[in-house]
Amino acid sequence: MPVARPETSDSRIIAHVDMDCFYVQVEQRKQPHLRGQPTAVVQYNSWKGGGLIAVGYEARKDGVKRSMRGDEAKKVCPQIQLVQVPVARGKADLTIYRNAGSEVVSILARKGRCERASIDEVYLDLTEAAETMLKETPIESLESIDEEVLKSHVLGLCLNGKDDKEIVREWLTRRDADHRDKLLACGAFIVAELRLQVLQETEFTCSAGIAHNKMLAKLASGMNKPAQQTIVTLSSVKGLLEPLPIKKMKQLGGKLGSSLQTDLGVNTVGDLLQFSEEKLQDIYGANTGTWLWNIARGISGDEVEGRLLPKSHGSGKTFPGVRALKTLASVEKWLKELCEELSERLQLDLETNKRVAHTLTLHANAYKSTDTDSHKKFPSKSCPLRYGAGKILEDSVKLFQAGLREFLGSYMNPVSGGWGITNLSVSASKIVAAPSGTSSITRYFHGQDRFHTSSEPSDEKFKLEDDKLSPLRTENHSASHQTECGGEQPQVTHDTSSFDRYETTCKDEATEGCLTLQNHEPKPRLPEKEKNINDEKPSYGQKRKATKEKGTSSILRFLQTNSCSSSNQETKCLSSGLQEALDVENESLIESQNNRRASQWRYNIDEIDQSVVEELPPEIQDEVRTWLRPQKQANTVKRGSNIAHYFSPQK
DNA sequence: ACGGTTTGGACC
DNA sequence: TGGTCCAAA
Numbered sequence: 116m117p118v119a120r121p122e123t124s125d126s127r128i129i130a131h132v133d134m135d136c137f138y139v140q141v142e143q144r145k146q147p148h149l150r151g152q153p154t155a156v157v158q159y160n161s162w163k164g165g166g167l168i169a170v171g172y173e174a175r176k177d178g179v180k181r182s183m184r185g186d187e188a189k190k191v192c193p194q195i196q197l198v199q200v201p202v203a204r205g206k207a208d209l210t211i212y213r214n215a216g217s218e219v220v221s222i223l224a225r226k227g228r229c230e231r232a233s234i235d236e237v238y239l240d241l242t243e244a245a246e247t248m249l250k251e252t253p254i255e256s257l258e259s260i261d262e263e264v265l266k267s268h269v270l271g272l273c274l275n276g277k278d279d280k281e282i283v284r285e286w287l288t289r290r291d292a293d294h295r296d297k298l299l300a301c302g303a304f305i306v307a308e309l310r311l312q313v314l315q316e317t318e319f320t321c322s323a324g325i326a327h328n329k330m331l332a333k334l335a336s337g338m339n340k341p342a343q344q345t346i347v348t349l350s351s352v353k354g355l356l357e358p359l360p361i362k363k364m365k366q367l368g369g370k371l372g373s374s375l376q377t378d379l380g381v382n383t384v385g386d387l388l389q390f391s392e393e394k395l396q397d398i399y400g401a402n403t404g405t406w407l408w409n410i411a412r413g414i415s416g417d418e419v420e421g422r423l424l425p426k427s428h429g430s431g432k433t434f435p436g437v438r439a440l441k442t443l444a445s446v447e448k449w450l451k452e453l454c455e456e457l458s459e460r461l462q463l464d465l466e467t468n469k470r471v472a473h474t475l476t477l478h479a480n481a482y483k484s485t486d487t488d489s490h491k492k493f494p495s496k497s498c499p500l501r502y503g504a505g506k507i508l509e510d511s512v513k514l515f516q517a518g519l520r521e522f523l524g525s526y527m528n529p530v531s532g533g534w535g536i537t538n539l540s541v542s543a544s545k546i547v548a549a550p551s552g553t554s555s556i557t558r559y560f561h562g563q564d565r566f567h568t569s570s571e572p573s574d575e576k577f578k579l580e581d582d583k584l585s586p587l588r589t590e591n592h593s594a595s596h597q598t599e600c601g602g603e604q605p606q607v608t609h610d611t612s613s614f615d616r617y618e619t620t621c622k623d624e625a626t627e628g629c630l631t632l633q634n635h636e637p638k639p640r641l642p643e644k645e646k647n648i649n650d651e652k653p654s655y656g657q658k659r660k661a662t663k664e665k666g667t668s669s670i671l672r673f674l675q676t677n678s679c680s681s682s683n684q685e686t687k688c689l690s691s692g693l694q695e696a697l698d699v700e701n702e703s704l705i706e707s708q709n710n711r712r713a714s715q716w717r718y719n720i721d722e723i724d725q726s727v728v729e730e731l732p733p734e735i736q737d738e739v740r741t742w743l744r745p746q747k748q749a750n751t752v753k754r755g756s757n758i759a760h761y762f763s764p765q766k
Numbered sequence: 767a768c769g770g771t772t773t774g775g776a777c778c
Numbered sequence: 779t780g781g782t783c784c785a786a787a
Contacts, residue, residue, distance in 0.1 A: 542773090
């Protein structure tokens with residue numbers, strides 16, 4: 116978070132792309148009759164009309180705000196269209212928004228390094244692309260310029276409201292401009308082009324900030340919305356930051372920002388300038404102190420991570436107030452729903468991205484109605500993750516029981532009540548690329564649910580002390596383990612009848628409507644280009660298409676000739692043949708992987724998969740071992756073997 | 767008792 | 779490390 120990173124003279128070109136009221140746009144694309152109407156996305160319509168989680172711009176004009184209830188919104192704007200978030204398994208299901216986000220990412224990732232920052236935000240490092248453009252395309256030759264670029268907001272540039280576009284054009288093409296401003300101008304072209312592609316291919320609008328670092332780009336992307344872009348020039352930084360309320364800065368919206376205000380009287384970023392680095396370090400520690408000192412000056416060396424896929428998957432739900440869960444049975448019922456969703460998403464990730472998760476974590480919030488004095492938090496617990504909804508549930512229940520016992524202490528009897536769960540979530544993390552040649556394993560994981568019930572005595576890794584939990588057993592659960600003695604463990608024997616029903620229903624309806632990066636990644640790039648030129652989207656493209664075609668041939672050319680170039684030096688060194696093989700091999704592996712990650716991967720193989728192997732059917736075990744061992748050697752000895760592809764930065 | 771649900775990152 | 783806490787959207 117606030118981690119200091121030096122880097123003063125920063126000539127990178129960084130863009131932050133932010134989708135406009137994203138959930139609303141997704142719903143409006145799904146139901147076109149909502150277009151142009153005041154719309155908001157709401158969840159849990161039951162109470163007070165539900166809570167608004169996204170508000171369209173038409174509705175905002177009428178005074179509808181996020182953090183309003185559906186009912187309030189109706190009051191302010193009677194014509195408002197309230198769309199509910201999809202519900203699956205009794206909880207909000209964000210799948211369609213995640214998938215829509217992936218569509219966007221796959222487009223934005225065509226240029227430079229791309230980091231998926233959230234479901235609807237992306238950072239791009241366009242430094243190389245901008246430099247190339249500057250080198251190969253003399254700025255003064257860009258006389259015909261995209262409408263979209265001309266609509267850019269250039270901070271620090273004085274407009275008169277009349278010749279705005281001409282003034283922007285002049286700035287963009289100034290021959291005597293600062294080198295870094297020229298690069299920004301190139302970045303603006305590239306981003307405008309990307310935003311147009313996003314619009315044409317997804318029908319979504321977005322806004323963007325173009326600056327020399329992530330912090331400033333993020334700041335700028337929100338300054339002119341919707342569907343606009345803002346450039347942070349060198350000369351504008353000081354004037355931009357000085358009057359800016361401290362809370363507007365990325366990491367200062369919380370307690371740190373409050374502390375700055377109340378403890379130091381710092382209300383604007385400019386106020387921060389008064390404090391020496393040492394002083395700030397004294398108060399907030401070396402890292403945070405330096406970080407604060409830097410951001411006050413617009414300095415932030417934060418790198419754009421090349422990451423298109425999430426690092427974890429989670430599924431959770433809150434049970435506020437009286438809805439708190441008070442029995443183990445109800446907790447298990449909800450854990451089952453959560454684990455099903457998680458498992459489904461893990462399967463999908465495995466199939467489409469060839470990734471496997473290694474850690475399962477359970478989080479919960481709870482209260483004790485008895486003693487309000489001990490404010491003990493419900494501890495989160497984790498264990499190795501085993502694939503299959505049944506296993507995940509089984510382990511989650513154990514994790515919960517362990518946490519509950521710790522939470523209550525050894526005095527209280529869990530069955531006697533006195534406690535309530537207000538939040539429950541399961542998540543999967545430590546996700547790494549699965550090796551190639553795992554098709555049969557994928558199949559195995561895929562069908563695992565059908566072959567196994569939850570009751571085999573697996574899992575030595577996971578042990579609980581028993582005793583205090585025994586009273587927890589309900590009719591359905593004769594739980595528990597012996598700990599130390601390590602004797603046979605009468606695993607939790609879930610009521611298998613309900614389990615079987617469960618196992619058979621959870622197969623995979625998943626794959627149906629699931630858009631993933633790969634599915635949208637233009638299969639080959641060739642048809643893509645044609646599409647850009649020829650495809651017309653009458654309802655949507657507004658008039659941009661026409662202007663682009665005749666106005667920016669040079670830009671088009673630029674974009675096309677570079678569309679396959681790699682942003683990574685190492686990759687460039689590979690022969691084209693190898694590169695191609697690598698592309699095929701990693702077709703669905705979006706993330707670029709560096710060497711640091713390679714060693715991490717090797718570690719994981721040795722450490723974890725060994726135990727997994729024993730759970731596999733014999734014939735598959737053989738296959739696993741064939742790539743398990745040689746791989747290790749190939750890794751340390753020579754590169755270029757099959758598996759080395761996974762360590763090569765690609766794309 | 768809350769907008770709810772998801773993510774990511776830092777610290778120890 | 780795992781677990782806790784923070785922050786953001």
